[in-house]
Amino acid sequence: MNKFMKYLSVVVFTLFTLPAFALDDAVGTGVFNDTAIDGYDTVAYFTQGKPVEGDKKFEFLWRDANWRFSSQENLDLFKQNPDKYAAQFGGYCAWAMAGGKTAGIDPDAWHIEDGKLYLNYNKNVQKEWFTTMDADIISANKNYPEITDVSKYLSH
Known part of the structure; x- marks a missing residue:
């Protein structure tokens, strides 16, 4: 096996095995976005007792994910205690x-x-x-x- 083939084998092996050792992100956002829980307002589950879509204008970055809220009030509640509502x-x-x-x-x-x-x-x-x-x-x-x-x- 020539040097190039050895090098190529190592590169291919690394590319296919590296993801197996990587940890998933702390917050699930899907593959092609950075929005937590599909853009739904996590506080609304507690305050309204139902899923409510969040709005981009009420967005907060927490744990490297964007959390969206349906109102400023819910955003403020989350900011005060994210662990309670996440x-x-x-x-x-x-x-x-x-x-x-x-x-x-x-x-x-x-x-x-x-x-x-x-x-x-x-x-x-x-x-x-x-x-x-x-x-x-x-x-x-x-x-x-x-x-x-x-x-x-x-x-x-």
Whole structure:
């Protein structure tokens, strides 16, 4: 094997294996944007009891993701206490996180448990998650810092 082929083999191997070792972002934003929970207002789940689309004019950068809100009031509430209002596990699907993976969410597949917002991939996944929710929350809490880069935002 000539030098070029050896070099090319190393480059190709590196390109295909590097992503396997990379941590996912602390907040799920999808592949082609930087907006948390599909642009929905995370505070509205608590204050209005339903998913409400956020507005770009009420946007706040937190944990390297843009969080959108439907009003200045909700934006201000979030700024005062982001950990209280942010979706658990960075807005990734709670059921997937329990299994050690990340997955996107459907803003309509939501649930507040013990004052915390949990989102799921879709309503069918959410039905499954409800059957094992308590154990899944424990597993997801363990997995979240292991498969995402959230630790860089936490005080030690």
